Amino acid sequence: MTTSPTPTAWFDDPAEVDRYLEGELDPDTQEARDADVAAGRMDVDRLERRRRELEGLAAAGARHRATLGHALPEGLESRVRFALRRDRTRAPRRWIAAAAAIVLVAVGLGVLGDRGEQAEAMPPEVIEAIAAARMSPSAPRGCDDTEHLGRLPIVQDGHLNVWRCEEEGKRTVAKLYRPEDLPAIGYAAIAAEGVERGPDLGRTDLEDMVVFDLVYGNRRHYFAVGRAWLDYVETIHPGRASCRACHNTSRVGEKNPHNIVQRSWRLRR
Amino acid sequence: MAEAREHSFEGTCLEFLPDCYAFALSLTRRSHDAEDLVQDTFVKAQRAFASFQPGTNAKAWLFTILRRLHIDRFRRERLRPTPLPQDELVEMARGAGDVPAEPEPLPWDALPPGALEDAVNEIPDPFRLPVRLRDLDGFAYKEIGAILNIPAGTVMSRLHRGREYLRRALVRLAEPDRGEAAGTEEGPRD
Structure with a gap:
């Protein structure tokens, strides 16, 4: 009899953490993960650091988009x-x-x-x-x-x-x-x-x-x-x-x- | 009626011309090719505008057309880039993931103008487009999957790996001396 590997918790997968922080989940999953966070199942400091980083990235992206018009070739x-x-x-x-x-x-x-x-x-x-x-x-x-x-x-x-x-x-x-x-x-x-x-x-x-x-x-x-x-x-x-x-x-x-x-x-x- | 529809096309889509040009440039990497690609994209989009559903993301719709046209050209010219072997992709991803457990905050204030786009352009191809579409163009994961024709899980993993490359490039651009040294020792392969 073989044993299947233990599934990784979502908060141990950085890609899943990003998905959660960026609101890319369906409402039920989002709610379940909110509950995990509220219950202290993951390192809140690490989560906040990542949140700030993604927010910084989003803000930089918005600044970039605001300048796009100037980069359009003449004509x-x-x-x-x-x-x-x-x-x-x-x-x-x-x-x-x-x-x-x-x-x-x-x-x-x-x-x-x-x-x-x-x-x-x-x-x-x-x-x-x-x-x-x-x-x-x-x-x-x-x-x-x-x-x-x-x-x-x-x-x-x-x-x-x-x-x-x-x-x-x-x-x-x-x-x-x-x-x-x-x-x-x-x-x-x-x-x-x-x-x-x-x-x-x-x-x-x-x-x-x-x-x-x-x-x-x-x-x-x-x-x-x-x-x-x-x-x-x-x-x-x-x-x-x-x-x-x-x-x-x-x-x-x-x-x-x-x-x-x-x-x-x-x-x- | 038809005229109103045409005006509606221009009213809906032309505001995304700069975004489309930037995306085309990131695909072709040559301004003349990017301009041709953008022009053809808009002409094709105008012809297909009846299939566009009002209220959906026009920019994502245009990007999807643009990317398909780009691929068609590659096929026609037989200049399709050689895909990286799967094991090499895995190794690249693994290398990019070797980041400290607690990385220091990104130095946004120290970054020169245009640094974000420069850093995105340093990301190797399999991971570059998802990062570009998310962090420069602001698309949702689902829209990125539709534009690139890849599953949501692939979007998520490539985005994550690509962002690790992005982080390293941004650190290097903010502090060139330190970044070069770090890049020599443990920078991602490309």
Whole structure:
């Protein structure tokens, strides 16, 4: 026959003492423990010391909460309010966007027939870029080097991640990969200051996404960004939102080195 | 009607923006990530506001959404932190519990501004969030359990162990010279 261990009294368990002192018990248990204390079953001095300590902690916590508003990053509240407004206005159209996405995928798979004769077929990479952007609306940037922070918000927002950043002559080059662990897809070039001519930049406008494309290193790269984000940036840097999609605000005031080509894809390969 | 509901959302929830940002920062430890997480949390909360029960704790509701979003991101990015082995957790907890039977009172007056948050941030991960949610954010045990999706007993034990780490960190911050020496000899492992 085995004997079960003697159960520990609640006042010998510091976690239970805290629970009692913080009023986290149901009324019956609280009352029973009050009775234990009143009957002198535990060291009252120890209980009072712990009570004072928890009260000190609670007061310090309250002081901390009173200062939280001052620690809020500048612009965050307006950014959130903007996002909420934007989301409200877009909500009724969300099902349309979902339907459009299905159509796009179908188009990418060549399911639908011709809808136009003049334009080029939409590259499947455009759809892939949108899918990547939708799958990962937010992910950490890959470069901790402060020199690169903010240079690729599209990367910061998780559409792509930076594998590493390298200096090539006057250019900073970021090697990118998709967050879902696909192989690296190539490089994005960030023109250095003073460069007068950058590569042509393609722009595809969709309902809720904008896809930029550019050629670098003999490969074309596609970057999708949420239209809501671009619209938000436009309110901060009028006329420079598309720059901000790939570059940071250091580009403000510089001559745009890119020729932007508006894409009009045919909906079938 | 819908507009009134939207205004009600902002009226109910936006006052907790600073709390949400502080919590997001403690999860991500990077300000840009925290800002993104907060924005996404509020957008998601607005869409789900119909499910919020008036009269319940809106801050706890927002924190629950925020933490779930954070976990979703970890899963998606496969950057989930490696959980500590159970025996190591037990050993850490045991180490943290090695405090004198009658510890001296905490020197609240000697603590510099921001010391409490600094001290909380020194607590190892398994114990940090319950302490943060209780002592910085003022949540009840039950709410902490809901936010972190852990049983009440786990909240209680982690909170207690975490507070022992907190105590040591606060003593060290109040008296850096003495605290460093003490930390070298018997400070908790992390």
